[in-house]
Amino acid sequence: MSANKGRGTLDERAQKLLKTLIERYVRDGQPVGSRTLSRETALDVSPATIRNIMADLEDHGLVASPHTSAGRIPTEAGYRMFVDSLVTVKPLKKKVVEELNEGITDSGDNAQALVANASKLLSQFTQLAGVVTTPRREHNQLRQIEFLPLSGNRVLAILVVNSREVQNRIIDLDRSYNESELRQAANYLTEQFGGNDVVEVRERLINDLKNTQASMNQMMVDAISIAQRAFEAGDTEDFVLEGQTNLMDFAELSDIDKLRSLFDVFARKRDILHLLDQCTRGQGVQIFIGQESGYEPLGECSVVSAPYSVDNEVVGVLGVIGPTRMAYEQVIPIVDVTAKILGSALKSST
Amino acid sequence: MSANKGRGTLDERAQKLLKTLIERYVRDGQPVGSRTLSRETALDVSPATIRNIMADLEDHGLVASPHTSAGRIPTEAGYRMFVDSLVTVKPLKKKVVEELNEGITDSGDNAQALVANASKLLSQFTQLAGVVTTPRREHNQLRQIEFLPLSGNRVLAILVVNSREVQNRIIDLDRSYNESELRQAANYLTEQFGGNDVVEVRERLINDLKNTQASMNQMMVDAISIAQRAFEAGDTEDFVLEGQTNLMDFAELSDIDKLRSLFDVFARKRDILHLLDQCTRGQGVQIFIGQESGYEPLGECSVVSAPYSVDNEVVGVLGVIGPTRMAYEQVIPIVDVTAKILGSALKSST
DNA sequence: CATTAGCAGTCTGGCCAGCAGAGTGCTAAT
DNA sequence: ATTAGCACTCTGCTGGCCAGACTGCTAATG
Structure with missing residues (x-):
């Protein structure tokens, strides 16, 4: 039994394959087969070899096949590994950053409008649901x-x-x-x-x-x-959710019941607030994948979030909610940058 | 050609049949056949007779059949006639009125909370989407x-x-x-x-x-x-929508695309506001059925609305939005009463 | 003359078999 | 260790079939 089998760490080649598998799966939502994978990578290995490696990945619990004769799809653990160590986040194009910046800065100067706009922009740029908690300072003068x-x-x-x-x-x-x-x-x-x-x-x-x-x-x-x-009475904490209808376009949520319980969670607000609260600790982008959030209706969803700060004090959280199968490498930088822009926009309006 | 054929007025018997047809169709969403209808009414006529009458009603454009061998379903014109002259609104039970009253009155005393609560109650009691515009007085002291x-x-x-x-x-x-x-x-x-x-x-x-x-x-x-x-800058007019997820339970909206465009309209707000604005003129309950609203995404929906007033001045509109196939005889009194309660609740908090 | 029984016609929805397509796992060869 | 080849399996689609549900029409009835 060689190093890349069993519970040990993964072959570099295996990692590369997992990465392209996820990227491919994220792109078109179909289980990915060995043939496709062999063509997709520059590794120059035959489908048969890929099949062997896929069996290894399946042992590791990183991929699964929906049924015998379908390709593989990533498991939650697979996504986890992907976002933790495999993903290559593309830095945003200058133009995108500018658009975000203008979109937020131009939205008048009361905090509520800034937040609403940030949420809208998040949902527009990611085609997912954007969510921003209303800022809540520790220090209110x-x-x-x-x-x-x-x-x-x-x-x-x-x-x-x-x-x-x-x-x-x-x-x-x-x-x-x-x-x-x-x-x-x-x-x-x-x-x-x-x-x-x-x-x-x-x-x-x-x-x-x-x-x-x-x-x-x-x-x-x-x-x-x-x-x-x-x-x-303390301030009532709250959040602004935009673009939830974007979620209706995803095949994995086309089940009306799942969709309904998801929307119900949004409407109830409490659970979402609690979830977002957890993102306050730790800085930088945080990701919850599927069940990790601990909320059942978010089962096939991921949350990509980042706290935003004014004067080095974290005052809120923003992020996006979408299906687990989302383009993390694009979503992550958008969330990241938006958090920074919103933070400084709030500061300059003080 | 007798009086109940052609473009003339309708036989009393025909009206009665239209009424029970609609009530039945509203109940279980299936096209209603002549056999069922003959059993349902106390008219004691055979299915064959019913079929003749149904043909008349179809000539009048009040019912239609989805295909040759299905029963009949009401058309928009049919619903219109139903709500205009056929429906017998049941007065609400005392208990329900009390629940509404308490639910609204107990919700703290700022206007925003009252409105949000009214909206929630509307959606709860009708199992549809509730909507209430924020009050907007002509006379602000x-x-x-x-x-x-x-x-x-x-x-x-x-x-x-x-x-x-x-x-x-x-x-x-x-x-x-x-x-x-x-x-x-x-x-x-x-x-x-x-x-x-x-x-x-x-x-x-x-x-x-x-x-x-x-x-x-x-x-x-x-x-x-x-x-x-x-x-x-005038006040920004706005509305509070609650229970939109209720709409996902209806078969006629289970088409995800229809649902999406409907939700998009809600999120855009502008069109809905415009629609609700029209309900301000005229007092008492107003009903838009299907296309009457003039908005395409509301195609298979009806709006039951009533203005609410403080000190004899109309300050807002409330109502419910649901599929055309809704239980008007129950929805109408709920909307009506809620409007009155909200009006007086706003007054007493002044 | 309105009403009704009977009958032929038609449309839906569920079920099943058959088939092409895609992909796997295994074995044996390199 | 890698790969070619092969048998096997599972899905999704198609077409045929049948039961069920109604209708519209015609002819009979009080």
Whole structure:
């Protein structure tokens, strides 16, 4: 038994064959036979030899045949090996990078529009479904607070953070406040905490309320309790999915039931968010192949994702979702570059 | 030739048969034959008679047969007649109304959440796709204006309207303004225009700028030109679509290409918005059947919609989209009631 | 004269056999 | 170790066949 058999490492030739097999299979979706493979490679070996090697690859669990007299198709393990060590990512053409850059930069300057556009571009350029989580900074600088009285004991709190994001929340209070009370409270808070991190502000608020309650006048106490309520609910995390209809073109998803459960997962959002969350750790492009994601409806799908950062802080994840049989060597650089562009676009708009 | 033949009006018996034919066809999607129809009705006529009547109905263009030896299925004209004069809408059960009511009312109190929930409920209760346009009032009462300086000549304008909606826009100006200038301008505008209708404010702004420019001090001119910019861009109208995956269960849409073009229309949004816009005129439930919508991808779909109002003013449209073969007698009251509930829910949250 | 029974005609959908095409695994030769 | 050759197998397509379901027509009926 020679080195390229059994559980050992793979022959270089075998690797090369696996690579071309996957590339070929990705191209036209048909199981690849030995004859085709022998013609495709420059190795100059006969189909018979290829058949032997294919048997080895099958032992390794890297390829499989759908039935006796079909060619081979890659298994998930095969794809895994491919993306880990075999794939040669083509650097993107300058023109493509420019198009991406313009597409994102030109999309107005609010964060939501940038994100939506990035998602659209991802789906356009890859012909898969693009997905981008809304940015979510650890460090949100509080700029200003306003309170407006509503009916009953309710108050509309408006927080301006990071100089262009506006959040507003309705808070229920224990008693009603008039306009001037609220204005005083808002001014006090803005003065006191403006320029500080939101999380930090929240902590200081909690402390202040506990420790110095006695020494503060009623207005400040009120202001703080109002503000505390306003900070309670964190931002709702979310993502923008575009081009999901692209997925309907793939034969492996033409089964309407599979497609439906896939779309249902998208609509439910929770699972996808959880999955994307995992991509936050680690930097650079990450790939989930098929079952690796742990979600059944994503069974025959892969996720290629990359976190994007502003000021060296990871604020979100973007990527594409498509069938396991996708052109990784093209998708990977697109995801990679888009993440970088989006990151800097968000930065420059701050 | 008797009264129920040719282009004349329809026999009562013929109408009854058309009705049960449609009800039956809606139920199980199969062409309905004369034998079935004779058993289904209490008319006590033989299949042969039914066949004669069916021939009449076919002359009238109300039913058609897919091929020689199949039963009949309703045409679009048939459905049209059905919904116009034949259908007996069952009033909803109290329990259902309550569930709808609670489902919408309990969904927090911002408008966006209410709308999203209404859409979800529509899709749940009908097993079709639910759609609700975001409310858009003619009369938006301006409550307050704030300006915050950004980098360069840009300013973040925050408008509070109708006491709980907050809009913010970034505007480019011809020169930069410092914080105190902006505050003055904001105060001036809020004082001057607070409580007025946004559209009206805009008009007054344009006039003021033209007529009295000379007599105003620079600050006011600045304030007005800033505000004018802020009012320029109208609200972006939009809709919330839920449960589109429900549509994948219908046999008439199992063709993946039809499904795709349908979903593409949803994603493009523009056409759907235009279609829904048409439902604004006229009150009560409106129905588009198949080609009537004028949009090709909606070929085999119907839209059942109703406008919803706050304070007697129509502010949006909601409805469901599903295959032409849908249970109108159930869908119609659901849409109707949901529109009313959503309207009053929006009112009470003002 | 409307209604009905009966009958011939027709279209679909499922089933099966047969066949070409593609590819494998094995064996024996190089 | 590689390769040529061969027998074998599995798919996908085609055409024929048959049962089932309806219709439209004609002639009979109250």
